Amino acid sequence: MRLTDLANPSRFVALTDRVLPWLAVATLLAFAFGISQAYFAPDDYQQGATVKIMFIHVPAAWLGTFAWVLMSIAGLGTLVWRHPLADVAAKAAAPIGAAFTLMCLLTGSLWGRPMWGTYWVWDARLTSVLVLFLMYLGVIALWRTIDDPTRAARVAAVLTLVGAVNIPIIKFSVDWWNTLHQPASVLRLGGSTIHPTILVPLIVMLVAFTLLFLTLHLAAMRNEIMRRRVRTLLIMQADAATGR
Amino acid sequence: MNLGPHVGFIVSSYVAAIAIVAGLVIWIVFERWHLTRVLDEFEAQGIRRRSGRAQEDNA
Numbered sequence: 001m002r003l004t005d006l007a008n009p010s011r012f013v014a015l016t017d018r019v020l021p022w023l024a025v026a027t028l029l030a031f032a033f034g035i036s037q038a039y040f041a042p043d044d045y046q047q048g049a050t051v052k053i054m055f056i057h058v059p060a061a062w063l064g065t066f067a068w069v070l071m072s073i074a075g076l077g078t079l080v081w082r083h084p085l086a087d088v089a090a091k092a093a094a095p096i097g098a099a100f101t102l103m104c105l106l107t108g109s110l111w112g113r114p115m116w117g118t119y120w121v122w123d124a125r126l127t128s129v130l131v132l133f134l135m136y137l138g139v140i141a142l143w144r145t146i147d148d149p150t151r152a153a154r155v156a157a158v159l160t161l162v163g164a165v166n167i168p169i170i171k172f173s174v175d176w177w178n179t180l181h182q183p184a185s186v187l188r189l190g191g192s193t194i195h196p197t198i199l200v201p202l203i204v205m206l207v208a209f210t211l212l213f214l215t216l217h218l219a220a221m222r223n224e225i226m227r228r229r230v231r232t233l234l235i236m237q238a239d240a241a242t243g244r
Numbered sequence: 245m246n247l248g249p250h251v252g253f254i255v256s257s258y259v260a261a262i263a264i265v266a267g268l269v270i271w272i273v274f275e276r277w278h279l280t281r282v283l284d285e286f287e288a289q290g291i292r293r294r295s296g297r298a299q300e301d302n303a
Contacts, residue, residue, distance in 0.1 A: 099264050114250040223279060227279060
């Protein structure tokens with residue numbers, strides 16, 4: 001199968017049907033390994049056992065931003081190349097990205113209370129992630145507001161690309177401003193500052209969460225293609241009923 | 245395993261994460277079930293997309 005064949009929704013659905021069970025099994029195995037690693041990871045010398053929250057908070061933050069980057073690339077695919085699956089990918093990614101961003105905000109808040117003494121501060125990193133969550137809700141609302149999927153895709157693609165400016169703000173907010181949120185400690189020039197006994201489980205959990213995202217996204221894309229088929233059939237049925 | 249004085253925050257974080265993932269999985273699985281049922285109903289009524297008919301003719 002050539003890569004261009006995937007532009008055909010029917011072929012994409014057939015491929016998804018074959019790939020999804022394997023991806024789901026890989027996700028479960030990765031989580032089983034990751035959670036066991038996280039369980040046996042030692043406490044941090046400053047954070048104590050609350051470091052275990054990081055094993056879900058960091059992957060959730062990564063996926064919250066990754067989903068928006070994916071939607072932005074898909075947005076380019078819609079506006080520039082008019083790829084038939086680009087807007088399907090973008091629409092399917094939005095609720096999943098929103099869910100992981102919400103997870104990031106909730107777990108961060110639950111970590112912040114014992115460590116910072118507060119659930120929330122209007123610090124640049126926290127605020128920019130909250131803005132990301134609100135932008136997800138805006139894009140989802142936009143998709144639901146416009147009935148024609150082609151028009152909705154174009155408008156949502158423009159909003160997504162404009163919103164992409166928030167991604168580097170999230171990433172570099174801890175460097176640009178004096179934030180309560182700690183600076184980058186996993187991906188940074190000069191290497192990670194995290195001890196391997198905590199870094200390894202964290203990376204395994206990052207892989208597990210990414211596999212989960214891919215599984216959910218492919219399944220949601222397949223649903224979106226089916227929803228469009230239902231829409232086409234409803235229009236055909238209505239046309240037949242009115243004799244058009 | 246001793247989760248120390250902040251056990252409530254750690255457990256709440258994991259419960260929230262599990263609830264969010266479970267919500268996503270249930271939503272996707274339910275939607276798939278619902279859409280499959282609707283497409284099957286159309287099929288039973290003999291209403292098919294042109295591309296669906298063409299695929300069947302080529303088979």
